[in-house]
Amino acid sequence: DDPAKSAYYPEMKRILRNVFRLDSFRPKQLEAITAALSGRDVLVLVPTGGGKSLCFQLPALCRSGSTKGMTVVIGPLIALMEDQINALRAKNIDVIAFHRAEIPDEDVSSGYRKLRSQNGSSCLLYITPERLQMSSTLRSILDDLYQSQQLARFVVDEAHCIAKWGREFRPAYSNLSCLREKYPTVPIMALTATATTNVQKDLVSILGMRNPVRVTDSFNRPNLFYDVRDKVKNVWGEIANFINTKHRGHTGIIYCQSRDRTEEMAKVLRDQYGISAKHYHAKLDSRDKTKVQNEWQRGICKVVVATIAFGMGIDKPDVRFVIHSDVPSSLDSYYQETGRAGRDGKPSDCLMFFSFSGMHIIFRRIREGDGDEEFKDHQEDEYRRVLEYGSNNVECRRAQVLSYFGQNFDPRDCNKQCDNCCDTSSEVYEEDMTSSAKDVLALAHNMTKTTIVNKTLLTKVYRGSKAKDSIMFQNQPHYGAGQKLPVTQVERLINHLFARGYFELVAYGSHDKFTHSKLVVTRRAAGFPGKDEKLIMLFKRPRKNGAPISERR
Numbered sequence: 135d136d137p138a139k140s141a142y143y144p145e146m147k148r149i150l151r152n153v154f155r156l157d158s159f160r161p162k163q164l165e166a167i168t169a170a171l172s173g174r175d176v177l178v179l180v181p182t183g184g185g186k187s188l189c190f191q192l193p194a195l196c197r198s199g200s201t202k203g204m205t206v207v208i209g210p211l212i213a214l215m216e217d218q219i220n221a222l223r224a225k226n227i228d229v230i231a232f233h234r235a236e237i238p239d240e241d242v243s244s245g246y247r248k249l250r251s252q253n254g255s256s257c258l259l260y261i262t263p264e265r266l267q268m269s270s271t272l273r274s275i276l277d278d279l280y281q282s283q284q285l286a287r288f289v290v291d292e293a294h295c296i297a298k299w300g301r302e303f304r305p306a307y308s309n310l311s312c313l314r315e316k317y318p319t320v321p322i323m324a325l326t327a328t329a330t331t332n333v334q335k336d337l338v339s340i341l342g343m344r345n346p347v348r349v350t351d352s353f354n355r356p357n358l359f360y361d362v363r364d365k366v367k368n369v370w371g372e373i374a375n376f377i378n379t380k381h382r383g384h385t386g387i388i389y390c391q392s393r394d395r396t397e398e399m400a401k402v403l404r405d406q407y408g409i410s411a412k413h414y415h416a417k418l419d420s421r422d423k424t425k426v427q428n429e430w431q432r433g434i435c436k437v438v439v440a441t442i443a444f445g446m447g448i449d450k451p452d453v454r455f456v457i458h459s460d461v462p463s464s465l466d467s468y469y470q471e472t473g474r475a476g477r478d479g480k481p482s483d484c485l486m487f488f489s490f491s492g493m494h495i496i497f498r499r500i501r502e503g504d505g506d507e508e509f510k511d512h513q514e515d516e517y518r519r520v521l522e523y524g525s526n527n528v529e530c531r532r533a534q535v536l537s538y539f540g541q542n543f544d545p546r547d548c549n550k551q552c553d554n555c556c557d558t559s560s561e562v563y564e565e566d567m568t569s570s571a572k573d574v575l576a577l578a579h580n581m582t583k584t585t586i587v588n589k590t591l592l593t594k595v596y597r598g599s600k601a602k603d604s605i606m607f608q609n610q611p612h613y614g615a616g617q618k619l620p621v622t623q624v625e626r627l628i629n630h631l632f633a634r635g636y637f638e639l640v641a642y643g644s645h646d647k648f649t650h651s652k653l654v655v656t657r658r659a660a661g662f663p664g665k666d667e668k669l670i671m672l673f674k675r676p677r678k679n680g681a682p683i684s685e686r687r
């Protein structure tokens with residue numbers, strides 16, 4: 135069905151022009167709004183900047199739709215809601231805001247009464263899930279609207295917050311299952327810019343959505359350049375160099391895993407490299423947080439060195455680079471964090487420094503953190519997905535990230551906007567690594583019985599190195615079994631075995647658990663290879679005929 139031919143279209147178009155002062159709908163908006171007006175549940179999966187707000191703001195003003203009355207918008211972020219509320223009021227649209235905890239119940243009920251006496255109730259009500267949980271006034275307003283059939287729609291913004299294992303889980307969101315239970319006839323629209331296939335399943339089931347219309351846009355961000363580099367000793371120097379040569383004076387974000395490091399790095403960037411950097415993390419007091427955020431937003435400070443605490447709800451269009459100086463905790467976070475670059479559509483860089491070396495620290499953090507065993511296993515798997523991403527120096531980065539969100543991506547559409555697609559000096563080939571993997575696992579298993587092993591040593595022994603630390607293993611059955619394989623191929627194989635959870639790094643030594651780690655073979659490895667299982671991997675090798683080394687921008 136062509137949405138432009140629906141009965142609602144003329145009114146939609148009129149409101150688009152007269153109220154929102156826009157010329158045309160984006161295709162996904164048209165789909166979502168038409169579905170909403172016909173009374174369906176709608177799940178909108180559109181990347182940031184795609185224009186999600188219009189998908190519920192416009193139908194709230196339509197009278198031709200199958201439902202009438204108040205649109206209730208539930209969102210997690212007060213600041214974002216405030217932006218929307220102000221923008222709506224500037225367009226003379228009636229909005230009741232019950233999002234901040236300081237707004238007393240009486241104000242809301244009087245605002246509500248006034249509105250109903252004036253023009254019925256065709257307007258928007260903004261609330262948070264916490265408020266819905268706590269305020270009986272709010273609940274009785276909803277009951278009242280429902281009884282008089284004046285509840286047009288529930289809108290759950292940032293709906294991924296509902297997924298228990300998601301990155302931004304908000305306990306009060308789980309409570310939103312009450313919407314469908316208490317107000318079964320009111321349609322629900324859920325919107326998010328990020329949802330893995332699991333999260334999508336979760337949110338549809340928790341909200342009790344009935345056969346929702348799914349409006350999905352590609353998560354591809356064509357103007358972002360994805361680059362992964364091996365983490366070197368002097369990462370801060372490399373970061374400074376990258377900024378000063380490619381992005382001098384540009385706005386950017388650098389993400390770090392630890393709070394202390396944000397402060398140290400910002401200082402080094404300022405003092406040694408003349409970059410106007412400030413640090414930001416959750417433990418700053420709220421005045422400092424606001425100050426850093428404002429200065430960055432206004433362009434006084436160009437670079438924020440931050441933990442993941444920085445960024446949610448921030449909408450600065452001209453962020454030219456996002457750097458991960460440590461490996462992020464999941465591909466979901468990575469996508470979100472890099473997604474803050476280039477909202478204005480201009481070319482922007484996403485650079486990740488990659489290494490396995492912090493793995494034992496992350497795993498320890500997960501094990502000692504909150505949650506039950508199942509949750510911790512899940513977090514470890516999420517982290518392994520990033521390890522696979524970081525160590526896969528062959529396949530298109532976009533294809534890798536998007537497949538994680540259940541979207542197919544043809545690498546030819548990358549237009550050489552990632553390090554792997556850019557590397558025209560190499561050619562890609564495929565190889566069956568099943569038996570090599572078996573050998574490496576068996577070798578590692580034996581070596582670790584008597585020796586502390588790391589990746590380098592394992593690689594050397596497997597390739598039959600004559601060095602002193604390696605030759606002592608020459609009587610092992612698999613010593614030198616990989617001598618025909620190029621070293622890069624063996625390294626990538628071992629990395630892949632880490633990413634699959636067959637190898638792990640664990641801390642050892644009693645005095646300083648954070649500095650030493652050793653390789654262990656996990657119990658999972660015993661199951662490899664399963665019946666008929668093959669491990670086919672892609673590798674790359676230098677192209678003959680002296681093709682250019684690289685075409686990096």
Ligand code: ADP
Pocket residue numbers: 156157158159160163180181182183184185186187188
């Ligand atoms: P999202 O919530 O998906 O991140 P927003 O709703 O904030 O996106 O919209 C992003 C930007 O796109 C806003 O500046 C908005 O005014 C603009 N926009 C939305 N819809 C349209 C449209 N149909 N035509 C032109 N601009 C639009």
